[in-house]
Amino acid sequence: MGGTHAVTHLLETAEPAREMVLQRFPRGDDAAARHAAALTALDGLDGRTPRLLDADPRGRRFGEPALLISRLPGSADIMSVSPDGMAVQLGRMLAQIHAVPLERFGGLRDGVAAAAASAGGSGGPAAAVLAAHGHRLADQPPVLTHYDFWAGNVLWREGRVTGVIDWSGASLAPRGFDVSWCRFDMVLLHGPSAADVFLKAYEEAAEETVPDMELWDLSTMARSRRTVETWHPNYRDLGRTDLTGAVLRRSHTEWTGRCLASWGRAERPRL
Structure with a gap:
């Protein structure tokens, strides 16, 4: 809730227990690529930013630009x-x-x-x-x-x-x-x-x-x-x-x- 640019989903796995965030961007949007580059360089910022787990900035696998990132607490x-x-x-x-x-x-x-x-x-x-x-x-x-x-x-x-x-x-x-x-x-x-x-x-x-x-x-x-x-x-x-x-x-x-x-x-x- 609270965002209008990307569609955001919480993903949960059971084995192993893990929480991740999937963000889906509009087709042709370069925000996913820019977001992925920034998260890579930030490298977690001492736990204050998400970590990049996977990226499909052109939508070749996912059908639309998408990022998979770690979930932060809060x-x-x-x-x-x-x-x-x-x-x-x-x-x-x-x-x-x-x-x-x-x-x-x-x-x-x-x-x-x-x-x-x-x-x-x-x-x-x-x-x-x-x-x-x-x-x-x-x-x-x-x-x-x-x-x-x-x-x-x-x-x-x-x-x-x-x-x-x-x-x-x-x-x-x-x-x-x-x-x-x-x-x-x-x-x-x-x-x-x-x-x-x-x-x-x-x-x-x-x-x-x-x-x-x-x-x-x-x-x-x-x-x-x-x-x-x-x-x-x-x-x-x-x-x-x-x-x-x-x-x-x-x-x-x-x-x-x-x-x-x-x-x-x-x-x-x-x-």
Whole structure:
């Protein structure tokens, strides 16, 4: 439950007793190949990511692209974890991901370029700011980027993070790419204060500040502007039935306005 890209099944065997996860992707989708490459390089991330057991990225055996991966303990949970507890643990987990040495990875796509190509054109309240200053983001050093780091792609058990799933989008991008995306998720789930708690926890764990955080937040608002209303099934399936398309759109509009105001305050001394 909670995902819309791949069809996901739990497989259980009796002898030997084992649990595995089968993911089936749409025909022609290259996400299975990208997912398999990322999991191979991550090598389990100290037990925090699934291990790749088998892959059929072109669907030659299975009829459609498919992956078989190990099952991590825990489940997606956006209901029972406290807002601040969730924000702190997500921040620390993301810092751990961004610390993975890039030498493990070969041929990862450029996440900023991929996001720009799929954005469907510019526009919206943040467009003018990004047109004038967006180059500052692309010039920042890259890290391993999950590309869709939000609470629903994190597994929990008894209020603690047990792992991170859905690595099909793994890319190279500056750290602000993931940080701003998860900040918006925190806004949708628990409000702006949770987004700030998340950022503080991330920067403390990473021992790095995120350059141009206000500009990254605006980038996420532009990136999500056309699709935010379609996210409601992901939240609904995980228990947040209150986050309807209309509520998500309203939150997007309000956070965009807040981000523009933050950008104005941050840039005033430079102008």
